[in-house]
Amino acid sequence: MIRKLFLAVLLLSLFISCSDGDITIQSISFNEIGIESCTQTTATTLLFKINDTESLALQLPEGLLKNSVSEQTIQSSIPNQTTLNYRIFSEGISASYYCSVLPEIGVNVVKDANATAGTVFINTSLSEDGNNFKHEIQLSGVSFIDQDGKRITDVNLNDFGVFTTPK
Numbered sequence: 001m002i003r004k005l006f007l008a009v010l011l012l013s014l015f016i017s018c019s020d021g022d023i024t025i026q027s028i029s030f031n032e033i034g035i036e037s038c039t040q041t042t043a044t045t046l047l048f049k050i051n052d053t054e055s056l057a058l059q060l061p062e063g064l065l066k067n068s069v070s071e072q073t074i075q076s077s078i079p080n081q082t083t084l085n086y087r088i089f090s091e092g093i094s095a096s097y098y099c100s101v102l103p104e105i106g107v108n109v110v111k112d113a114n115a116t117a118g119t120v121f122i123n124t125s126l127s128e129d130g131n132n133f134k135h136e137i138q139l140s141g142v143s144f145i146d147q148d149g150k151r152i153t154d155v156n157l158n159d160f161g162v163f164t165t166p167k
Helices: 002-017
Strands: 028-029 046-051 054-059 072-079 083-089 109-126 132-147 154-156 161-167
Touching: 046 161, 083 132, 132 154
Parallel strands: 028 154
Antiparallel strands: 046 054, 054 083, 072 109, 083 109, 109 132, 132 161
């Protein structure tokens, strides 16, 4: 009898402690993922990184990227001038999610988090061959809040990457 009661309590506690399927964002890290964009010109304002079912999208102000060597580091504040968004999708996505007029069919956003603080730093230099400009993009002090109002604290996004534009 005691064994049956113990087993019933154990099963009940397992049932109660099971997740309801909600996804909790533990950390965000895209440092090893390359930058993508819909065009390779300085007119580009949307830069993104895709890691299968996750994306990180950086929307820059128009005219921030310039094909000239920067004398000083260019800065843009998040969220006042620049927006940074992290998403988890129901299935893997490609660049067409951001670049197509119509987004990919059947892909749903499972989690959506917007950066509420941070700074973007951009240094532009001429490539070694002299044919391109390299825009080195760094992020600092980034803080996200998801659609449920939960703050994401483990954010490792210091090096957004290098975006190259033709001279």
